[in-house]
Amino acid sequence: MKxxxxxxxxxxNLADVQRAIPSKTTIPILTGIKLVxxxxxxxxxxxxxxxxxxxxxPVEHEELQLSIVETGSIVLPARFFGEIVKKLPQxxxxxxxxxxxxxxxxxxxxxxxLNGLSAHDYPQLPEVxxxxxxxxxxxxxxxxxxxxSIAVSTxxxxPILTGIxxxxxxxxxxxxxxxxxRLSQRIIPLEMPETSNAxxxxxxxxxxxxxxxxxxxxxxxxxxxxxxxxxVLFQTETLSFYSRLLEGRYPDTDRLINDQFNxxxxxxxxxxxxxxxxxxxxxxxxxxxxxxxxINENRILLTGNSPEIGKVEEEITVENYEGxxxxxxxxxxxxxxxxxxxxxxxxxxxxxxxxxxxxxTLKDNHSDIxxxxxQLVTPVRTFNG
Amino acid sequence: MKxxxxxxxxxxNLADVQRAIPSKTTIPILTGIKLVxxxxxxxxxxxxxxxxxxxxxPVEHEELQLSIVETGSIVLPARFFGEIVKKLPQxxxxxxxxxxxxxxxxxxxxxxxLNGLSAHDYPQLPEVxxxxxxxxxxxxxxxxxxxxSIAVSTxxxxPILTGIxxxxxxxxxxxxxxxxxRLSQRIIPLEMPETSNAxxxxxxxxxxxxxxxxxxxxxxxxxxxxxxxxxVLFQTETLSFYSRLLEGRYPDTDRLINDQFNxxxxxxxxxxxxxxxxxxxxxxxxxxxxxxxxINENRILLTGNSPEIGKVEEEITVENYEGxxxxxxxxxxxxxxxxxxxxxxxxxxxxxxxxxxxxxTLKDNHSDIxxxxxQLVTPVRTFNG
Numbered sequence: 001m002k003x004x005x006x007x008x009x010x011x012x013n014l015a016d017v018q019r020a021i022p023s024k025t026t027i028p029i030l031t032g033i034k035l036v037x038x039x040x041x042x043x044x045x046x047x048x049x050x051x052x053x054x055x056x057x058p059v060e061h062e063e064l065q066l067s068i069v070e071t072g073s074i075v076l077p078a079r080f081f082g083e084i085v086k087k088l089p090q091x092x093x094x095x096x097x098x099x100x101x102x103x104x105x106x107x108x109x110x111x112x113x114l115n116g117l118s119a120h121d122y123p124q125l126p127e128v129x130x131x132x133x134x135x136x137x138x139x140x141x142x143x144x145x146x147x148x149s150i151a152v153s154t155x156x157x158x159p160i161l162t163g164i165x166x167x168x169x170x171x172x173x174x175x176x177x178x179x180x181x182r183l184s185q186r187i188i189p190l191e192m193p194e195t196s197n198a199x200x201x202x203x204x205x206x207x208x209x210x211x212x213x214x215x216x217x218x219x220x221x222x223x224x225x226x227x228x229x230x231x232v233l234f235q236t237e238t239l240s241f242y243s244r245l246l247e248g249r250y251p252d253t254d255r256l257i258n259d260q261f262n263x264x265x266x267x268x269x270x271x272x273x274x275x276x277x278x279x280x281x282x283x284x285x286x287x288x289x290x291x292x293x294x295i296n297e298n299r300i301l302l303t304g305n306s307p308e309i310g311k312v313e314e315e316i317t318v319e320n321y322e323g324x325x326x327x328x329x330x331x332x333x334x335x336x337x338x339x340x341x342x343x344x345x346x347x348x349x350x351x352x353x354x355x356x357x358x359x360x361t362l363k364d365n366h367s368d369i370x371x372x373x374x375q376l377v378t379p380v381r382t383f384n385g
Numbered sequence: 386m387k388x389x390x391x392x393x394x395x396x397x398n399l400a401d402v403q404r405a406i407p408s409k410t411t412i413p414i415l416t417g418i419k420l421v422x423x424x425x426x427x428x429x430x431x432x433x434x435x436x437x438x439x440x441x442x443p444v445e446h447e448e449l450q451l452s453i454v455e456t457g458s459i460v461l462p463a464r465f466f467g468e469i470v471k472k473l474p475q476x477x478x479x480x481x482x483x484x485x486x487x488x489x490x491x492x493x494x495x496x497x498x499l500n501g502l503s504a505h506d507y508p509q510l511p512e513v514x515x516x517x518x519x520x521x522x523x524x525x526x527x528x529x530x531x532x533x534s535i536a537v538s539t540x541x542x543x544p545i546l547t548g549i550x551x552x553x554x555x556x557x558x559x560x561x562x563x564x565x566x567r568l569s570q571r572i573i574p575l576e577m578p579e580t581s582n583a584x585x586x587x588x589x590x591x592x593x594x595x596x597x598x599x600x601x602x603x604x605x606x607x608x609x610x611x612x613x614x615x616x617v618l619f620q621t622e623t624l625s626f627y628s629r630l631l632e633g634r635y636p637d638t639d640r641l642i643n644d645q646f647n648x649x650x651x652x653x654x655x656x657x658x659x660x661x662x663x664x665x666x667x668x669x670x671x672x673x674x675x676x677x678x679x680i681n682e683n684r685i686l687l688t689g690n691s692p693e694i695g696k697v698e699e700e701i702t703v704e705n706y707e708g709x710x711x712x713x714x715x716x717x718x719x720x721x722x723x724x725x726x727x728x729x730x731x732x733x734x735x736x737x738x739x740x741x742x743x744x745x746t747l748k749d750n751h752s753d754i755x756x757x758x759x760q761l762v763t764p765v766r767t768f769n770g
Contacts, residue, residue, distance in 0.1 A: 080666070080694055087663050102695070109702070110663055114695040278472050278495055281465070309465055310487070310499040317494070 001037040001072025002096040005057070006065040007107070010093075011085055013044060013055050016239075019212045020053040021046040021078045027123070032075035034122045035095075037068060045125070046078060051209050052125050052242040053216070065092055073119035076103055084112050126242060128233040130226045132196045134168065138220045140188050144175045145214040147186045147373065150337045152207030153179035160248040163204035168192070168227075172369065176253050177207060182334045183253055183357075183376040184341075187369045201227050204246040213241055256357065257371050261350035263295055263323035266363050267316065269342030275314045276339065279304035280332040282312045290380050291332035295351075296325035304332065319346055319363075328354050329382045338375045355381055386422040386457025387481040390442070391450040392492070395478075396470055398440045401624075402431040404597045405438040406463045412508070417460035419507045420480075422453060430510070431463060436594050437510050437627040438601070450477055458504035461488055469497050511627060513618040515611045517581045519553065523605045525573050529560045530599040532571045532758065535722045537592030538564035545633040548589035553577070553612075557754065561638050562592060567719045568638055568742075568761040569726075572754045586612050589631040598626055641742065642756055646735035648680055648708035651748050652701065654727030660699045661724065664689035665717035667697045675765050676717035680736075681710035689717065704731055704748075713739050714767045723760045740766055 017033060025031055025048060034045040041058040059066050074097050084105055085093065093107035097116065105112040145164070153161035158180075167174040174187045213234055217223055226233045234241040279291040282304035293316075294301045300316040328351060338360050339347060346363035357376040365372065402418060410416055410433060419430040426443040444451050459482050469490055470478065478492035482501065490497040530549070538546035543565075552559040559572045598619060602608055611618045619626040664676040667689035678701075679686045685701040713736060723745050724732060731748035742761040750757065 077694060080670070083666055084663075084697075087659070087666060089659060110660065110697065110699040112663075112667075112695060112697045115693070274472070274474065275495065278469075278497075281468055281472060282497075285465070308500070309462060310497060312469075312495065312497045314495040 001035070001074065002069035002094070003037055003042065004065075004067050004069070004092055004094040005042075006063065007085060007088060007091055007093050009064045010057070011082070013057060014082055014085065016216045017044045017046040017053045017055050018078055018082060019046070019216065020048055020051045022048040023079065025049075029075060029117055029122055031078060032117055032122070033078040033081060034073065034075050034119050036073040036119060037071050039068060039071060041066065041068070045122070047123065047125070047242075049123065050206070050244045051212070052240075054125065054240040054242075056238045058238065069096075072097060074101060074103055075117040075119050075122050076114055077116075080114060081105075084114070125240075126231050128226050128228050128231050128242065130233075132193075132199065132201070132227055134190060134192060134196070134225045134227075135222050136173075136190070136225050138217050138223055141223070142214045142218065144173070144186045144188060145210045147341050148175045148177040148184045149207050149211055150341065151177040151179055151182050151184040151375070153177075155179070160204060160246055160250055162207055163246040163250070164207050164210055165202075165204045165250040165253075167200065167202050169200035176250075178251070178253060178376075181331070181378050182338065183256065184338070185253065185257065185371060185374050187367075187372045189369070202250075203227060203232065204248070204250050205232065205243055206246060209243045213243075216241065256376060257359075257374060261323065261352055261359075263326045263351040264321070264348060265295065265300065265316075265318045266320040266346055266348045267318050268344060269339045269347040270344040272316060272347075273336055273339045275302050275316055276332045276336045278314060279312055280336065282306045282309060283332055285309045288380070289331055289333070290329045290382065291335075292327060292329045292382075294327045295321070297321070320348075323351075326351050326354060328358065328379050330358075330377055330379045334377045338377060341375070355379055386420070386459065387454035387479070388422055388427065389450075389452050389454070389477055389479040390427075391448065392470060392473060392476055392478050394449045395442070396467070398429060398442060399467055399470065401601045402429045402438050402440050403463055403467060404431070404601065405433055405436045406431040407433040408464065410434075414460060414502055414507055416463060417502060417507070418463040418466060419458065419460045419504050421458040421504060422456050424453060424456060426451065426453070430507070432508065432510070432627075434508065435591070435629045436597070437625075439510065439625040439627075441623045443623065454481075457482060459486060459488055460502040460504050460507050461499055462501075465499060466490075469499065510625075511616050513611050513613050513616050513627065515618075517578075517584065517586070517612055519575060519577060519581070519610045519612075520607050521558075521575070521610050523602050523608055526608070527599045527603065529558070529571045529573060530595045532726050533560045533562040533569045534592050534596055535726065536562040536564055536567050536569040536760070540564070545589055545631055545635055547592055548631040548635070549592050549595055550587075550589045550635040550638075552585065552587050554585035561635075563636070563638060563761075566716070566763050567723065568641065569723070570638070570642065570756060570759050572752075572757045574754070587635075588612060588617065589633070589635050590617065590628055591631060594628045598628075601626065641761060642744075642759060646708065646737055646744075648711045648736040649706070649733060650680065650685065650701075650703045651705040651731055651733045652703050653729060654724045654732040655729040657701060657732075658721055658724045660687050660701055661717045661721045663699060664697055665721065667691045667694060668717055670694045673765070674716055674718070675714045675767065676720075677712060677714045677767075679712045680706070682706070705733075708736075711736050711739060713743065713764050715743075715762055715764045719762045723762060726760070740764055 036043040045054045088107040090107040101116045103114045165176045173190045176185045224235045283289045285306040291304045302314045305311040348363045351358045357378045360375040421428040430439045473492040475492040486501045488499045550561045558575045561570045609620045668674045670691040676689045690696045733748045736743045742763045745760040
């Protein structure tokens, strides 16, 4: 095989495919990137066997400056190949392979020879039947990922909680994540094809995978979403992003969400974020990592305490306060993560009692869907609480 | 004590003093920063007992917005104090201490209480007699530090080599650093006071310390430099920077430097840097980390080789070539570091033979001082070499 291509344009696509490529793996060929050159263009494939990414570079895309001289295929060590292309001189480079599975990459006066492997030894990507294909609006879907991924568990003790749970039914997509200390839920409307109208899909996708996907699809308008029993495929004209589903039963989170409260405050989220950040300066020095919000009709006080270092006290300005007095203690990092998703909007925080999860919702919610964006944070029990 | 001050201006000075403050130490009070408030201003002191930095913030500096309410002193945990000031709301903050050695830091609605220590328990800074004070031009002195510090050793096996050796005599300052694989020397003219005219000072200062100093004095015009037997003091109107000297005999490096060569090339330094960087991509994968330059009258070829991954070959364009053919192998990182100091100027590289150190000098050197900027790199012996 032999082709020449624009270096920067190639690098961008290479970097996207590399998101799937592991640096270490028990299947050595997976540290490589597969290149398949046809008369129509180049297909790049990377995979860690959980996630696979395939990008097609068509000859007709002018910015690629792609010229195919000879078709063929090879697998090249992904990290080195990427570093080489990054450091080449000139705007374009040429890649040519020989029968000893060596690739020679030339640009200007520099010539790299890189030992490759046969593309025939590269694992086949899964077949995903496209019976049920949804079309997702990318900006909204990226928001769903951003808003739920903060509550994804990083502990491997309950693998199912490292995922984002999605329920697709009745022209809605509901996404939920929880690490059992906090929960984030987002529901968006969806246009489902008539054939799938009466169906319900319940899947749990790895949180990390969805974050990678969200980076790759940034800037696109829509993406197709095909679901099978144990795989999903996100697809555009040139991108195919495969992911395995997480196995296991996702906990029923609906029972945690309701409208009851005894105390409620409304705050400008960005103001409270800054205060919670200051409180966490002190709480982080203590292994318990607790901040306390003392709410009563005279004032609302946020405190962080470190017996050794010192303490911080801050009076919180609220837009609105209603209900009973309350002292509630919590991990300030959870509240900070949750509030950040509100930007500089107003958030309403509702409390039932000191030891029950409290909720954060948008004060001005323009969606007709109940609980379309809600977060739960579980307080920490203290001697006061 | 009690004062209020502009937050950003205070932070900048705090950050400079913090450069001397260790995160861990056997003398716990040294993780603190000492504040002494007088009617004239605030003195901030930080020290790891090797390096001490003292900065004075005078009330008359308007940008400080400094208002002294009550004089006094305290030592506060430096890292927390810095993080608190960084995260405070508002443009100014107030700091007040009580008799229990607690400092209350307030800004807007936030109030931090920080446990401190008595300033009387803080170690005294060394007395440096100012018999011999030189005045250094800061931009040139920073260049000396930058150009020599690349060759400072990071190995603790020969502590003296972790320093930059300075010889001050005959209205010149000569700075040399070597890690025994490479060497960098810079000599600058100096105006010495008549009293010290006949004296020679030979000192070795820790390389890391000089790099910190160079960051702090960036933007200044001149700095005073006082030398005693085991200490130096760099001083401006508001800054005092103390450093211990390294003990031991610095190797005689002058005998390594001479004009002899059999082969010489002149290159645009930035072009060769890029090529050496590409060669090192391959050499880094091999534990020997060797690149080879093959010089003959037909062409000059740079190669890097990794038996497993592949190889790189690049023809080097030179501005000038003279002398015998030569194959020389070396650690490409050393050549890269050396060449980078030339920017996009032309560098002349002179070789005696394959196993002898080669030198890099400026092609157009406008200094009258011989060897005012010279670097040596020791080749690696190979089976070819």
